[in-house]
Amino acid sequence: HRMIAEAVDYANAIEDYELSRQIINDNCEWMRAEKFGGSSYFNRLLANIPEEEIFKDTRILFSKAYTSILAGDFKQALYYYHSAEALIEKVGITPDTLRDRLTIGTGLLFRTEFKRERGGGWLKELLELVAGEKAASSNMDPRVHVLCCLTLQSLAYGDFNEARNYALAAEPDLQHVIGIYCELNFALIELWTNAPDKAREHLERASEAAIRIGGAQSNLKFMSDMFLTVIDYWESDLDADPDYDLEPAVLRTLDGDGGYDVFSIGFDAVLHDALCQKNFDKAKSYIEKLEEATDRLAIERLVQFAQILRLDCAAAQHNLAEAAQLFDAVQSWLDVDEMALENLGWFLRTTAAYSCARYLAAVGHEEEALIRVDDGLAEVDQLDVVLMRVRGNVLKASLLEQAQQRDGALEILTDAIEDAARIGCSRPFTRDVTPDLVREAANWIVSGNQSVVVKDFARKLSASYSKELFTVREKEVLQGLADGQSNKEIARDLDLTDNTVKFHVRNIYRKLEVTKRVNGVAKARNLGLIS
Numbered sequence: 001h002r003m004i005a006e007a008v009d010y011a012n013a014i015e016d017y018e019l020s021r022q023i024i025n026d027n028c029e030w031m032r033a034e035k036f037g038g039s040s041y042f043n044r045l046l047a048n049i050p051e052e053e054i055f056k057d058t059r060i061l062f063s064k065a066y067t068s069i070l071a072g073d074f075k076q077a078l079y080y081y082h083s084a085e086a087l088i089e090k091v092g093i094t095p096d097t098l099r100d101r102l103t104i105g106t107g108l109l110f111r112t113e114f115k116r117e118r119g120g121g122w123l124k125e126l127l128e129l130v131a132g133e134k135a136a137s138s139n140m141d142p143r144v145h146v147l148c149c150l151t152l153q154s155l156a157y158g159d160f161n162e163a164r165n166y167a168l169a170a171e172p173d174l175q176h177v178i179g180i181y182c183e184l185n186f187a188l189i190e191l192w193t194n195a196p197d198k199a200r201e202h203l204e205r206a207s208e209a210a211i212r213i214g215g216a217q218s219n220l221k222f223m224s225d226m227f228l229t230v231i232d233y234w235e236s237d238l239d240a241d242p243d244y245d246l247e248p249a250v251l252r253t254l255d256g257d258g259g260y261d262v263f264s265i266g267f268d269a270v271l272h273d274a275l276c277q278k279n280f281d282k283a284k285s286y287i288e289k290l291e292e293a294t295d296r297l298a299i300e301r302l303v304q305f306a307q308i309l310r311l312d313c314a315a316a317q318h319n320l321a322e323a324a325q326l327f328d329a330v331q332s333w334l335d336v337d338e339m340a341l342e343n344l345g346w347f348l349r350t351t352a353a354y355s356c357a358r359y360l361a362a363v364g365h366e367e368e369a370l371i372r373v374d375d376g377l378a379e380v381d382q383l384d385v386v387l388m389r390v391r392g393n394v395l396k397a398s399l400l401e402q403a404q405q406r407d408g409a410l411e412i413l414t415d416a417i418e419d420a421a422r423i424g425c426s427r428p429f430t431r432d433v434t435p436d437l438v439r440e441a442a443n444w445i446v447s448g449n450q451s452v453v454v455k456d457f458a459r460k461l462s463a464s465y466s467k468e469l470f471t472v473r474e475k476e477v478l479q480g481l482a483d484g485q486s487n488k489e490i491a492r493d494l495d496l497t498d499n500t501v502k503f504h505v506r507n508i509y510r511k512l513e514v515t516k517r518v519n520g521v522a523k524a525r526n527l528g529l530i531s
Contacts, residue, residue, distance in 0.1 A: 008045050017053040024049075025059045025096070043067040058087045062100035065108060070219065072256045074112050074298040081108055102130055102142040103178075110149035111259045112298045116343055118157045123150050144170045144178050151185040152259065155192065156345040158383045163189050177213060180206045180220045187227055188261060194386045194423050196231050203228045219256030226253050226262065230269045234387060234425045238464035246270055250286075254293050263290065263297075264305050264347060271309050275316050276430045283313045301348055304333055308348070308355045315359040327359045350376040350388055354395055358432075366403045373399065390420045391428045397441075398432040406437075413441040418450065421457035426464070435465040446526060463529055470511065470529075477504040482521050482530040 004027050011020040024045055046054070046064055054060050061084035068077035081104070088097060106126065109115070115122055127146045147170040154163035167189060170182045183206035190199035203224045210221035229249040250266035267290050274283035287309045294302045307329050314323035330352055334341065341349070353376030360369035373396045380388040393416035400409035413433065420428065429438050442462035446455055470478065473494070480490035491501045505517075514520040524530045 005041070005045060008048060012048055017049060017056075020049055021053065021057045021060050024063065025057070028059065028063050043071075055083060055087070058084050058091070058094075058097045059100055061087065062097070062104045066104045069104070069108055069111070070257050072254070072258065072293070073296045074108065075296045077108050078112060078298060081105055099142055102126070103145045106145050106149055110152065111257075113260065113301060116153055116156065118159070118342065120150055120153070123153060144182070148178065148181050148185055151189075152261065155185075155188055155261070156347075157342070158346040158379075160189060160193050160383070175213075177220070180209050180213070180224075183209070184220075184223060184227070187224075191227075191231070191387075192383070192385050194384065196235065196423055196425075200228060200231060203231075219253075219258075222249075222252045222256065223258060223262055225249055226266050230265055233269050233273065234427045235423075236427060237460070238426055238430060246273060251289060254289060258297075260299050260301050260305075260345075261347075263293075263299075263302055264351075267305070267309065268351065271312065272427070272431060275313065276427075278316075280313060280317045283309075283316075287313065301344065304330075304344070305348060305351070308352050311359055312355045315355070315362045318362060320363060323359050323362065327356060330356060346379050346383060346385075347388075350379050350392070352376075353379070354392060357395060357399065361399055361402065366399055369399050370396065370403075386419050386423050387425055387428070390416045390425060393419070394428050395432045397437060398434070401434065401437055409437060410441050410444065413437055414445060417441055417445055417458050417461060418454050421454040424457065426461060429461060438462070439465050459526065470508070474504050474508055474511075475529075477501060478508055478520075478524055479530055481505070481508070481517055482524065 004023060007023050008020050011017070011023060028042075042063070046060065046067060049060065054064060061080050065077045065080035065084065068074070068080060084097075084100075084105075088101070093101075106123070110123070117123075120127070123146055127143060127150065130142045130146065147166050151163045151166040151170070154160070154166060163185070167182060167185050170178075170185075183202045187199040187202035187206065190196070190202065207221050207224035207228070210218040210224060214220060226249045229246050233246050247270055250270045253262055253266055267286060270286050271283055274280075274286060287306055290302070290309070291306050294306060307326060311323060311326040311330055314320075314326055333344075334349075334352060334356075344352075353372050357369040357372035357376070360366075360372060373392055377389060377392040377396070380392060393412050397409040397413040397416065400406070400412060416428070417438075420426065439462050442458040442465075445458035446462065448455075450458075476494055477490055480493065485493070487498055487501045487505065490496070491498050494501075509515060509520055512520050512523050514523055521530070
């Protein structure tokens with residue numbers, strides 16, 4: 001009657017633990033799909049089995065590894081996984097335990113980045129080994145799990161076409177949990193190949209499927225929503241109240257299952273936001289929360305990523321003693337052999353290059369800082385990852401401006417604006433670079449021969465920063481000029497003296513870099529400052 005918990009309780013009451021294990025094993029794939037009760041229900045069943053009995057059954061050990069994965073405790077999951085492997089060595093393997101090894105074991109080993117190899121490595125060998133295998137009780141091809149891992153591994157190395165081929169081969173079925181992972185993989189591919197709108201479509205489908213299969217509190221829903229929120233953040237208008245909630249979306253993912261991409265992409269965004277606001281306490285709290293999770297997640301690259309974030313924060317706060325130590329630590333794992341450096345993945349290498357550049361700039365080594373930025377840009381130029389290239393060029397423009405090379409800074413920033421228009425990402429311009437430089441570069445584009453899309457993006461960017469130029473009163477006077485009012489009419493409506501209005505008009509002309517009313521109004525309209 002599907003009263004699994006009650007059946008297990010009765011079996012435990014008569015101390016027939018073999019029967020308990022059999023009941024759980026006979027129904028484990030149904031429960032793993034979270035179609036009944038979710039992971040907490042499954043975990044409760046397993047918790048009622050005495051510890052010594054768990055180590056007698058390979059499938060129960062794999063199930064314990066599975067529930068530990070869902071709880072985000074990869075360290076504990078590895079403990080149960082290795083115990084299962086040891087038991088297989090002792091008692092042999094069956095079709096069921098082989099399937100568990102493929103689905104749970106492969107996913108766990110990949111999450112903890114066990115033996116990552118470019119070109120597939122052991123995962124590709126495993127894929128060939130299980131060709132044609134079917135999981136009878138779930139009608140799920142075990143190859144899908146391996147293909148998902150190969151997709152993410154290819155993404156880490158920047159092999160985006162290969163990643164797409166693996167993702168397509170997985171043929172996601174949104175009736176199964178694994179189909180949601182497939183949708184998330186597709187979203188990451190689209191994000192890094194400059195199609196955020198397509199990424200959003202995959203994430204929305206993943207979120208809907210996660211609710212349908214696992215409920216509104218499903219960890220897969222939280223992961224989908226976090227990625228959606230990060231995209232919203234990078235695309236959000238600089239002068240608009242955000243209609244997203246980045247912080248809770250990112251922090252919520254720490255409570256459950258997630259790989260390197262989930263945490264690195266999320267924490268990269270929240271730290272960028274906190275440092276833009278110069279809220280160093282908040283930035284440090286984010287890093288501390290990530291560091292608290294790194295031990296149980298057992299992902300070495302996350303430990304290294306947390307060091308990068310700390311370096312970024314210390315350099316921004318001008319805490320140079322701490323930053324120097326962190327810089328040396330980051331250097332220690334960047335100065336390794338070529339294969340080890342490649343295995344770090346393009347995203348980690350790029351963010352490390354940018355953070356090191358910020359530190360070097362903070363201690364006055366602009367030339368070395370520019371070399372580091374160019375290292376990161378060379379990486380993303382080759383891959384054509386627009387978001388990360390824009391961020392690198394914004395940083396490079398700021399370094400050139402500090403080095404009194406304003407013309408070069410404007411040229412680089414103009415390129416960044418044109419690039420950013422491709423994917424509509426405004427947020428990178430809120431950090432590193434000065435508002436004056438952004439306005440000047442954007443205004444140059446507006447007056448040039450670029451496409452309508454690029455001009456509109458530049459106009460919007462300039463307007464966001466230009467609005468900060470004017471006081472509330474100046475904006476009111478500017479609107480009066482746009483409405484065709486004389487100085488006296490503006491003075492009367494705003495209850496000001498004529499001389500005060502003249503003073504505001506002079507300031508408006510100066511800030512808009514014009515000398516006549518008609519030119520000032522035209523430029524203000526062109527920049528979107530007035531209707």
